[in-house]
Amino acid sequence: MTTKNLPNLALITPYPHLGDIVIMQCAGIFNCHVYHGSLEKAISIARNLDSDYYDVILSRGGTAEYIENATVIPVVRIHTSMSDLLKSLIPLKNHSHKIAFFNYQKYLPDVVLAATALNIVIDEFVFDSQFDMTEKLKLCRANHYETVTGGCPVAETAKQYAMQGILIENGVESVTSALREALAIVETTRRKMLDMTRLEIILSSITEGIIVTNENNDIQIFNKAAETIFGLTGLQVLGKQIDSIIKNTRINQVLLSKSPEIRELQELDNTSIITSRVPMFMGRECIGVVCSFTDTPQIQKVERIIRGKLKKKGFDARYTFDHILSADSEMQAIKKLAQVYARTDSPVMIYGESGTGKELFAQSIHNHSNRRHGPFVAINCAAIPENLLESELFGYEGGSFTGARREGKEGLIELAHQGTLFLDEIGEMPLPIQSRLLRVLQEYEIMHIGGKDVIPVDVRIIGATNRALASMAEDGTFRSDLFYRLNVLPLTVPPLRERAGDFRYLATKFLCETAAEHLLEQFLDLFCSYRWPGNVREMRFIIERLALLSVGFPQYSLREMLTLTGFRFPDAVSLHPNNEPVRVDLSKGQLKNVIKDVERQVIVFYLERYEQNQDKVAMQLGISKMSLWRKLKVDEVTTRESAFG
Incomplete structure (x- = not known):
């Protein structure tokens, strides 16, 4: 059953x-x-x-x-145990003649002890084949042995030579x-079969081709992806020499050198594949090689997927040199210099005041370089606390510190692999993190916080600062060795006040963009002596503000509009030609209504811009959604009261 x-x-x-x-x-x-x-x-x-x-x-x-x-x-x-031998020989206890005991290939321990216990003489014979057994039985017969003990073949054959054959039977033990x-x-075999089944499933699910050879270069494993890449089946290649099946694998060289070869290019017929060859060791002995192969279409497919994911994360550069607007000859020369810098992979250091367009240059350099298909990862070193900046840059292993994600996290340097890492406000980077960044520039490898593995990275670094790094390096507030590593290709973006050709040019462009070109002459007169501490960014925001206010308050001059919003000129341009301060003659009630009108105009402007999305408008204005709702309700009430007068 x-x-x-x-x-x-x-x-x-x-x-x-x-x-x-x-x-x-x-x-x-x-x-x-x-x-x-x-x-x-x-x-x-x-x-x-x-x-x-x-x-x-x-x-x-x-x-x-x-x-x-x-x-x-x-x-x-x-x-056959000692117990089996004793039970079988008990009938021969005190037997006077010698007994021959036959055992296959090896002597049975304690035969002498059994003979002593039974008061008999036992001579042991070991045989290794049926012929050898027969020859030794003949010898026993010639030497007058009468009794032979052993297994069934021995006992049966002994009878043929007129000797007593006693079968040694195995007992329960x-x-x-x-x-x-x-x-x-x-159980061991089933576990191995289960492990092999799992391994086969895993290898079949891997999109890379996997070939494993032994110490003789015989193919032991050839997964499904390898079958697809090389156009061969496992049945055709298993057990055969790798060099007789696939050319240029260099597996034999890796077996001899015992040194891995990682991400090497290998030519295969009319295509190229990326291969890694890693020797396997048992102790100090190399017992084979593991090879992984990725064909070009698969690499391109993975790259497209990664590019798509990185783009969703915002790791892409939107701006090019065409977005850097300038009619100034010096700025044009700087743009050409930046285009030359873009052709290399060396670090770039961009200097300039806030608002001059340092990130525009960084993104443009990336998009003009051979890394334009890789990620552009930007981080503001001044905006992140020191205790978080290190983990953001270098990543960490799961559970490496309190609050760390269980699964760990990739660092921004790692995410910028084969792309560009933009370090804005790099002069604010703490000294301990500067030391780790220096190693990246020296070795192009990182290690996660709490990790043990070294991760190679291929990344170009662009830094930006509004501080004098050379002076900081001299007084020790910035590492001098890191400064020289970063300052390979320096680029200085001049402030707007030093760009003689850009004041009128940019004002015209921005006013046209906001449909307020009719304000140009007033704007030029009003700001002709202004030093623009916020540079191009400040100009754009002021023009956007004026364009908004000019719609709701056409009766006011630009100066009066700016004064209403609290804008202050830091120099003599804030005065009338007769050197008297600007005054707006309004009663308290009138001023209150003007402020409400300004608020209403601003809210309406942003509601139209963001397609009536109140959440975005509230975020843009820096107020809560409830405050925005109250201001809108006040406008509705005021309108109804005016209608019923």
Whole structure:
């Protein structure tokens, strides 16, 4: 009767009684099937057993050794124990003649002890084949042995030479010991098969081609992706020399050198593939090589996916040199210099006051370089606290500090791989982090906080600052070695007040963009002596403000509009030609209404810009959504009161 889920065992026994013992001991452990035969007949039986059905074969003595080389099914031998020998020889206790004991291939320990216990003389003979057994039995007969003990073939053959043959039978203890060994082999084999199945599934799911060779360069593993890349099946290549199947793999060289080769280009027919070859070690011995292959289409596909994800994260540069507006000859020369810088991978250091367009230059350099298809990652070093800046730049392993994500996090340097890292306000970077950044520029590798692995990175660094880094390097507030590493290609963006050709040009452009070109002459007169501490950014914001106010308050001059909003000129331009301060003659009630009108105009302007999205308008104005709602309700009430007058 066969029990489901139990392993299947085949017993090949030379005598029937052993089958009875094994069946009894197998209950609940194995499904046991008994076959009768020894030596040559046992080999024939073993060869005909279904290796997909039977998990293990059990036999005894020389028969087990004979069939081991005739089948792929694991074979377990029932060993003859001291107890088995004593039980079989008890009838010969005090026997006066010498007894010959035959055992297959090795001597049985404590035979002398058994002879002493039974008061008999036992001479032990070891044989390694049926012919050897027969020859030694003939010798025993010639030497007048009358009794021979051993396995079934020995006992049967001894009778042919007129000697008494006594069969050494295996008892319950020997059978139980063999079954324990058989069960351990079955469990180990099943675990290995389970691991191999998992490995095959994993290798099949990997999009990279994987080839594993042994110490002789024979192919041991050839996954599905490798079959696709090379146009070969596993059945065609497994067990064969790698060099006879695929050319230019360099696997043999890696096996000999024991040195890995990572991300190397390999030519294959009419295409190129990226391959990594890593030697495998057991102790100090190299036992083979693992190779991974990625073909060009797969690389391009992954790159497109990564590019898409990085773009969603905002790691892309939107501006080019065409966005840097200037009619000034010096600025035109600086743009050309930046275009030259873009052709290299060396660090760029951009100097300039706030609002001059340093990030525009950084993005333009990236988009003009051969890294334009990679990510552009920007970080403001002054906007992030020191304790967070390091983890943002270098990333961290999960659980490396309180509050860290369980799964860890990639750093911005890592995310900028094969692209550009823009470090704005780099002069504010703390000294300890400067030391780590210096290593990036020296070795182009990083290590996560709490991590142990070194991660190579291919990144170009562009820094920007409104501070004098050279002076900071001299007085020790900025690392001098880092300064020289960053300052390879310096670029200074002049302030707006020093760009003679840009004041009228930019004012005209910005006023046209806001449909307020009619204000140009007033604007030029009003700001002709202004020094623009906020530079181009300030000019754009002021013009946007004036364009908005001029719609709601056409009766006021530009100066009066700016005064209403609290704008103050820091120099003499804030005075009338007669050197008297600007005054707006309004009563308290009038001023209150003017302020309300200004608020209403601003809110209406931004509601139109953001398509009535109140959340965005509130965020832009720096007020809560509730405050925005109250101001809108006040306007509605005021309008109704005016209507019913």
